[in-house]
Ligand code: PEP
């Protein structure tokens with residue numbers, strides 16, 4: 128069902144308030160790795176509005192390699208995130224980690240994110256097949272392109288056709304970067320599926336200084352959008368600060384992304 132053989136016409140999602148995802152527009156989503164506080168959200172939301180970025184990312188349930196790392200503000204954080212975003216016309220994308228959270232989070236999100244560690248959590252995918260909200264599925268940490276498409280097929284065949292695929296880097300033998308951003312996946316996915324394809328260069332390379340060039344390359348490769356991490360003070364971020372852009376870097380990137388998109 129997610130194949131171009133089944134549907135040739137590209138899928139375009141309408142998140143409301145004129146925010147679209149898919150062919151015909153460049154989708155930009157930015158925000159901190161983790162939602163941390165009201166003040167943090169206030170400053171990033173103003174930054175997004177100043178740069179006409181309509182979607183904010185930010186985790187309240189964080190999958191951390193160590194149980195001692197910050198694991199997110201949970202539902203309380205999400206409710207505040209939702210309230211502040213609504214008031215500003217900003218759309219929310221945030222990670223759902225388990226089946227029981229789907230219902231709980233439903234009314235407070237615009238897009239459910241399935242993280243790289245959950246791409247093959249088939250029970251979670253089944254549950255998301257039954258909701259009427261868009262789902263952004265990240266490629267698994269060591270997942271193939273075909274496996275990503277199969278994960279999307281779970282949600283689509285369950286009845287939810289509102290899907291976005293995200294290349295976020297895979298684990299390879301290379302250790303110079305956090306992950307290896309597989310830009311090959313962009314043209315391959317665009318040919319294989321009618322679904323929107325976006326790229327996360329922050330997790331893809333994991334090194335702040337190199338995030339902008341990978342983001343620009345992803346757009347030239349045909350990505351429908353970019354999701355990246357931004358924070359007023361990346362060095363103080365509760366998670367992923369090393370790959371997070373400050374506002375100056377973020378504003379410059381948005382400007383350049385729009386220019387590069389025009390060149391396609
Ligand atoms: C994130 O978006 O902060 C995240 C945890 O991403 P991934 O699942 O791609 O590692």
Ligand code: MN
Pocket residue numbers: 160161330356366367
């Ligand atoms: Mn992160």
